[in-house]
Amino acid sequence: MSGVQIRKYQEEDAESVKEVFTLGMSEHIPSSFVHVLKQPLTQMVLMCTFCALITSSNSYLLPFLAVALLLAVARLGIVYMFNRYIEATLSSDLRDVTTSYLRSPDSCFWVAESEGRVVGTVACLPAENAPGCLELKRMSVRRSHRGRGIAKALCRTVEDFTRDRGYAAVVLHTSMVQTEAQKLYEHMGFKRIREFVLPEAAAKILNFMLYEYRLDVHNSKEIRK
Structure with missing residues (x-):
């Protein structure tokens, strides 16, 4: 991780942070589309x-065009859902990172x-x-x-902070399509403790799962209430 510094957020980082988040989330659109295609309901339709x-119709052209249209609509739906989540996040905690994350010890x-x-x-x-x-x-x-150990270093930063603040563990949530993230967290010692489907109707229909992970930091300090 030569040449990389991990430091606390500063106000001038705001736009770069939003860009990194947006690009990272958008990368999961293709894998989410593949997940949709694998679902029995999608294949049946x-x-x-x-x-x-x-x-x-006694024609191959119309059926192929109809299937292509359905696939295009499905992909647009996934893009819409991801964009809605991205916009919601940019309008909530990432709108003012200082207030959201740096006002509390x-x-x-x-x-x-x-x-x-x-x-x-x-x-x-x-x-x-x-x-x-x-x-x-x-x-x-x-x-x-990626591939330079930056994500591992960021994980360790959170782990050390958790231990220093006297908390018992780090928890996180990631989706079923974020396979690289799952590998990272499991490599860092996180254990998957729960799987659940998002409450939205579309997520239930498509069986879109979220995973909850936990890492006990084995802290000897008194756990904060």
Whole structure:
């Protein structure tokens, strides 16, 4: 990780942080589309549409065009959902990182900087549904700087902060399509403790799972209440 510095967020990092987050989330659109294609419901709809049209039209062109249109609509739907999530995040905690993460002693936001450029981010704050734990959030590294140990260093930064603040563990959530993130967290010692489907109707229909991970930091200090 030569030439990379991990430091606390500064106000001038705002636009770079938003860019890193947006690019990182957008990378998961193709894998999410593949997940949708693998679902039995999707395959059934495509097959029924194709068979119904080829039977009624006696032509291969119309069924193929209809299936292509359905696939295009499905991909646009996925793009829309990701863009909606990105916009919601940019309008919430990333709109004012200082207020969201740097006003409390038990939360923080870090960036990884290389040659004056923000190439990675991570944050943590007290977990709402896990007393005594901090939640790791906004982990992202630019594609051009992956494979250099930056993500591992960002994880360790959160782990050390969690231990220093007297919390018992780090928890986080990641989606089923973020396979590289899952490998990273498991390599760092995180254990998957829960799997659940998002409450939105589309997520339930498409069986889009979220995974919850936990890393006990084996802290000897008194756990904060």
